[in-house]
Amino acid sequence: MTDETPHDEAVEFSLTLEPDDARHLAMLSGQLDAHLRQIEDRLGVRIAARGNQFLVTGPEPATQSAADLLEHLYGEICQGVALTPESLHLQLQQAGLEARDGTAREAGDDSAVEPLQVIRTRRGSIKPRGRNQQGYVRSIKQCDVNFGIGPAGTGKTYLAVACAVEALLEERVRRILLVRPAVEAGEKLGYLPGDLAQKIDPYLRPLYDALYEMLGFETVNKYIERSIIEVAPLAFMRGRTLNGSFIILDEAQNTTREQMKMFLTRIGFGSTAVITGDATQIDLPRGAQSGLTHVAKILEGVDGIGFTWFANGDVVRHPLVQRIVEAYDAHDDRATSLENSRRS
Numbered sequence: 605m606t607d608e609t610p611h612d613e614a615v616e617f618s619l620t621l622e623p624d625d626a627r628h629l630a631m632l633s634g635q636l637d638a639h640l641r642q643i644e645d646r647l648g649v650r651i652a653a654r655g656n657q658f659l660v661t662g663p664e665p666a667t668q669s670a671a672d673l674l675e676h677l678y679g680e681i682c683q684g685v686a687l688t689p690e691s692l693h694l695q696l697q698q699a700g701l702e703a704r705d706g707t708a709r710e711a712g713d714d715s716a717v718e719p720l721q722v723i724r725t726r727r728g729s730i731k732p733r734g735r736n737q738q739g740y741v742r743s744i745k746q747c748d749v750n751f752g753i754g755p756a757g758t759g760k761t762y763l764a765v766a767c768a769v770e771a772l773l774e775e776r777v778r779r780i781l782l783v784r785p786a787v788e789a790g791e792k793l794g795y796l797p798g799d800l801a802q803k804i805d806p807y808l809r810p811l812y813d814a815l816y817e818m819l820g821f822e823t824v825n826k827y828i829e830r831s832i833i834e835v836a837p838l839a840f841m842r843g844r845t846l847n848g849s850f851i852i853l854d855e856a857q858n859t860t861r862e863q864m865k866m867f868l869t870r871i872g873f874g875s876t877a878v879i880t881g882d883a884t885q886i887d888l889p890r891g892a893q894s895g896l897t898h899v900a901k902i903l904e905g906v907d908g909i910g911f912t913w914f915a916n917g918d919v920v921r922h923p924l925v926q927r928i929v930e931a932y933d934a935h936d937d938r939a940t941s942l943e944n945s946r947r948s
Contacts, residue, residue: 743910754914847872854879864895
């Protein structure tokens with residue numbers, strides 16, 4: 605319940621969070637009120653807390669968004685959902701958009717974080733956050749071929765690995781394949797020791813780390829030895845037909861048009877494929893068109909194929925990562941405009 609009182613061009617909202625549970629309230633506030641301070645800094649409000657009584661002060665609609673966010677977060681905590689820095693970051697992203705657009709959600713409206721089936725792994729459960737992450741996981745569960753396209757730090761690959769692990773544990777697939785093109789930013793793989801698979805192995809480390817987190821080190825190594833989990837360069841996919849598999853093609857922006865077509869035609873019965881990439885970080889030789897950008901023009905809208913487009917607002921890493929991505933985008937936009945003006 606909230607009430608509104610004017611105060612020197614600001615608005616005050618008084619909240620009473622129920623039930624009055626000291627442990628849950630401490631989780632909401634964070635260590636040394638770190639969560640409350642983070643909300644204050646991001647939304648430009650002030651929050652005073654005493655027990656389960658909260659007073660939020662600031663301009664509208666930021667104050668309304670902060671009050672609604674506190675109520676929503678507390679409701680999730682009481683239902684057993686952990687409040688992590690990543691989840692709070694995404695909630696703040698949405699609340700900030702609502703505050704800027706003047707579209708703060710009404711109390712009890714959870715559309716921004718609509719509950720979705722939790723992804724269950726051996727080491728715990730993973731809950732997608734935000735509209736795009738929820739839609740992405742929903743699409744993976746419903747479609748045989750899925751594309752997750754957007755900037756670094758949006759959870760594209762991590763959530764794909766989580767869905768793959770869940771499918772394997774539930775015996776909906778027999779194996780997991782992790783695939784990546786052998787192209788790196790300004791580096792020559794030929795200088796690395798070993799064969800092609802060994803050369804590309806270090807670049808798949810983020811996928812390994814996610815698997816270790818979800819299954820455990822010993823289980824992952826056992827699955828790799830038994831070929832239940834297979835890691836392969838994209839070039840090794842030619843001529844294969846992959847049935848009963850969960851296939852993840854990471855860094856797909858570095859595929860050529862021919863490689864993307866080859867990969868997509870490897871998919872067999874009972875398989876799910878997830879293709880992830882960032883169209884702004886293409887490392888192909890000059891003049892080569894990215895298979896990811898090309899396939900998006902061809903297949904978007906085709907029945908049975910899902911596309912999820914992530915934006916800067918979906919970044920779940922350190923807030924500075926989002927600012928870096930935005931700064932690069934702004935620079936590229938200025939460079940493009942300047943080039944266009946020179947040509948004209």
